[in-house]
Structures are given as structure tokens and as C-alpha cells.
Amino acid sequence: MRARVTNSPGVDRPDLSTLFAATADGIDVPTTATFAVLNPATEHVVGYAPSVTPDQLDGVFAAAERACQPWQSDEGARRQALHAAADAIDAATDELSGLLTAEQGKPLAEARSEFTRAAVWLRYFADLQLGHEDVPHLDGRAAVQRRPLGVVAAITPWNVPLVLAVWKIAPALRAGNTMVLKPSPFTPLTTLAVGHLLRRVLPAGVLNIIAGPDPLGAALVAHPTPRKVSFTGSTATGIKVAQAAAAGLKRVTLELGGNDPAIIFDDVDVTAIAETLFWNAFTNNGQICRAVKRVYAHESIHAELVEALATIAASTKVGDGSDPAVRLGPLNNPAQRDRVAELVRDALDHGATVAAGGRQPARPGYFYEPTILDNVTDGVRVVDEEQFGPVLPVVAFRDTADVIRSANRGPYGLTASVWSNDLDRARAVADQLDAGQVSLNVHGGGVVPHLPFGGHKLSGIGVENGPWGLDAYCDLRVITSAGR
Numbered sequence: 001m002r003a004r005v006t007n008s009p010g011v012d013r014p015d016l017s018t019l020f021a022a023t024a025d026g027i028d029v030p031t032t033a034t035f036a037v038l039n040p041a042t043e044h045v046v047g048y049a050p051s052v053t054p055d056q057l058d059g060v061f062a063a064a065e066r067a068c069q070p071w072q073s074d075e076g077a078r079r080q081a082l083h084a085a086a087d088a089i090d091a092a093t094d095e096l097s098g099l100l101t102a103e104q105g106k107p108l109a110e111a112r113s114e115f116t117r118a119a120v121w122l123r124y125f126a127d128l129q130l131g132h133e134d135v136p137h138l139d140g141r142a143a144v145q146r147r148p149l150g151v152v153a154a155i156t157p158w159n160v161p162l163v164l165a166v167w168k169i170a171p172a173l174r175a176g177n178t179m180v181l182k183p184s185p186f187t188p189l190t191t192l193a194v195g196h197l198l199r200r201v202l203p204a205g206v207l208n209i210i211a212g213p214d215p216l217g218a219a220l221v222a223h224p225t226p227r228k229v230s231f232t233g234s235t236a237t238g239i240k241v242a243q244a245a246a247a248g249l250k251r252v253t254l255e256l257g258g259n260d261p262a263i264i265f266d267d268v269d270v271t272a273i274a275e276t277l278f279w280n281a282f283t284n285n286g287q288i289c290r291a292v293k294r295v296y297a298h299e300s301i302h303a304e305l306v307e308a309l310a311t312i313a314a315s316t317k318v319g320d321g322s323d324p325a326v327r328l329g330p331l332n333n334p335a336q337r338d339r340v341a342e343l344v345r346d347a348l349d350h351g352a353t354v355a356a357g358g359r360q361p362a363r364p365g366y367f368y369e370p371t372i373l374d375n376v377t378d379g380v381r382v383v384d385e386e387q388f389g390p391v392l393p394v395v396a397f398r399d400t401a402d403v404i405r406s407a408n409r410g411p412y413g414l415t416a417s418v419w420s421n422d423l424d425r426a427r428a429v430a431d432q433l434d435a436g437q438v439s440l441n442v443h444g445g446g447v448v449p450h451l452p453f454g455g456h457k458l459s460g461i462g463v464e465n466g467p468w469g470l471d472a473y474c475d476l477r478v479i480t481s482a483g484r
């Protein structure tokens, strides 16, 4: 069955429905059912995605397996194909970015930027050299080679659907693997459409993109064919993925949740940093793994910072992301919106005060006002848990050792930031933070193709990006010869 698209009233969009089929072996996967994907700004149906069923996975993985050998054998062709994929994604920006906004909720400019970044990542990996070492061994040398694993399963979340898919596709394919990828059932359409477009530039079976409601994700992990599972999503699901993958000793890369602190010292110019700090927390409504999730502000500038953040929050235009004036769209789904509302209620019950926002607007869609919470402390859920939404608690601190302890509290360790005009002090504090990336005077400054990104503690296992991310799609093979 062909998936269908429904244009929202008043939205002039081409009929993209032919692009929503699942792709395996370079052609449509035949499906008998579809599921609806809703626009979080309107609650209207954006389109219908095909429901691939777990019993179809044998055929999908067989296609990926057949494609492995020829794909591995020609490195030049792989590089060329990844460049062609980047060009195809760039060229699709105008046609597909409105679809990404419609299914995810983010403003159109941010949806367009996902296409740009996806192309940047593909080009980076197309040009990256696979590591190869010749090391001294006895009286001769040994060759240490990177070999592709084979077929890789990939699973992505709903917050940054295209970029997070390409973070997996680009290094996996560059290394010579083939892939079966499943996007989130909340945001499958853009990924399916891109999979359809890439049929033109990738050999059949190299990149297979399927969709379906869970338990399709669990079935993907449990299938005997993939040698690795690359997963981005919540820590709770990541643990299930790790447990299931262990049964087949599959490699895993797990990019999971975070509760990312920003520590603001007393010597900052509050007016100068407030805007950057605000958007480091609120871009995509805080639905970014590396978003600032809790601010620790020195007591001497705490009140001024709360006021500055509240002023920005109150003046930020919230609405349907297809309106170019809108800076914040809706949350992606009602469960996430309800979670944010619950965390705010709980904080108020524990003495917090609202400096801005704190309400769910009376309108259709999964909206929540950008919210700044004051008078909060460690131990309150909105500080201790990952909110993944447009609410930012600002906690006052006095002592540097105490704030470092606070920042390192809890199960996560994804990103962190330290803000101070004294760079020596900022670096000294950064050295004591237990997180995969720490930025100074900005948050998330290292999320680029050439630097490793990954979490400590329950924020994940392994890294994506850079040569380290490429290595994660390889096994090592050592070649020695007798007597040397």
C-alpha cells in the first residue's frame, strides 16, 4: 500500500505521499497497513507512514546482507556515493523541510538547517580517511586494519530526525557497512522520503529505511543479522537495547538522555550572555539531548539572570513552525507536553516560582509556554530529571566546590558548560565535570562532525562523529606474517 499525505488546510505543499514508502533493496517494501503521523501544531494528520511488520524483517535484512560484499569492495565508489547523497539532500531542502516542520514541530528555518547539516555530515565522512596503522612487530611490522562489521541496525528519536539518522548513516556506510534504519513513529515521514530520494544514488540494499509502530524497534535489535545497533533515544529504552543486543554480542553505540548543567559565575556580563544561554536551552523547545537543562547561577548575579532569561522567554514568538516569524513551535507529542506540565506543577508544589511562562496555552497543538523557574534547588524533579522541554530551572549557588558537586549529581553525563570571563577558572571547573562534552561560555559548542559526541554514565555508551565515530562501525583486523 502506498502511504498518503494530507496537506493541512491553507498550506501549499506538493503531494509527497509517493516518497513515504519504506525502502528495502532499493524498492518499496510492500505493506498492508499504515499509521497516521500528526502535526503537533494542529493535531491534524500530516501523512500516513507504512507499517512494516516484524515478520518482514527477514527480507529487509537479507537485502542489506546481499549488498554488503560489493559495497565493501570499492572504497572510491562509497565516497562518491556519500557525496552524491549530500547533494541530493541539499537539493531536497525546499521540497522536504516543510514536511519536517509539519511532523516534528520545529520552525522552518531549523528544519532547513537539518538538511544543511545532514549534507555537511555526509561530506565530512565521505572525505574522512579510514584509519590504518603499520606498527613495529618483532623484527618487522604488523598491519592494523579497520574492517566493516556487516549489517548495522539504527534507531532514531523524534527530536532531530534527519540529522541524527545521518550521524549513523554517514560513518556506517563510509566504513563499508550496510544499514537498516528505523525512525521514531512520531516523525518517520522525512526520513522515509530521504530514503526514497537516496535510492537514486546508493546501490540497492545499502540503506534500507523502514517504519512502523513499536515493537518494530525491539524486533530490529533482536534480529540475528545486524552485527551492531546504533541507537539514539531515552536511557530507559537504551538499557533495553543493550540487554537485547547482549544476547547476540552485538556492538552498541547508545546516545541517550542528559540533564545538562550550565554553571554561570559571578564575573559574566549577564546582558551579554543571556540570549545565547536562552537559545542553548530553548532551541527546538529544549528537545535536544545537549540542551541546557538546569542553570546554576552564582548568587550575586542570579536575580539579574533570571530576569534577563524571563524577558527573553516572554518576548519569544511561539506558534506553528511554518510561520516564519515563529521562534518556538509546539512540543512534538502530547506525552512530552504533559511531562513538562507535570514537572512545572511539581516544582511549584515544592516552592518554585514562575518568572516567565508556566502555562499551556488554550489552543490546539502540543504547546507549552517557554518557562523560567526561580527558587528551585537540587532535589526537585525539574532539576534532577531530564525535562526535554521548554522549562528551565535557575538554581542559585555560592561555593564553587558545591556547584561542581551539584553539576555531577545524578545519573547523566552528556554535556555541560561553564560561563566566566576568567578562562583559567572556567577550564579548572570544566576539568572536574563528568560529561562527554564541556563548553566554555557557550553550551554544546563541540557538536560538529569532527569531534566525538557521547555521554558518560547513563547518557550512553560510545561516541558518534569524527574518526572515533567512524571506528565504532569497524572491527580491527591485525595482519602479521610468520617470524616478523
Ligand code: NAD
Pocket (backbone or CB within 6 Å): 155, 156, 157, 158, 159, 160, 164, 182, 183, 184, 185, 214, 216, 217, 218, 219, 221, 232, 233, 234, 235, 236, 237, 238, 240, 241, 254, 255, 256, 257, 258, 288, 289, 386, 388, 414, 455, 459, 460
Ligand atoms: P525513545 O527511547 O522513546 O525512542 C527512541 C526510538 O526507540 C524510537 O524510534 C522508538 O520507536 C524506539 N524504541 C522504542 N522501544 C524500543 C525497544 N524496546 N527497542 C528498540 N527500539 C525501541 O526516545 P524518544 O522519546 O524518541 O527521544 C527522546 C530521548 O532521546 C531523550 O531522552 C533524549 O535525551 C534522547 N536523545 C539523546 C541524544 C544523544 O545524542 N545523546 C540525541 C537525541 C535524543
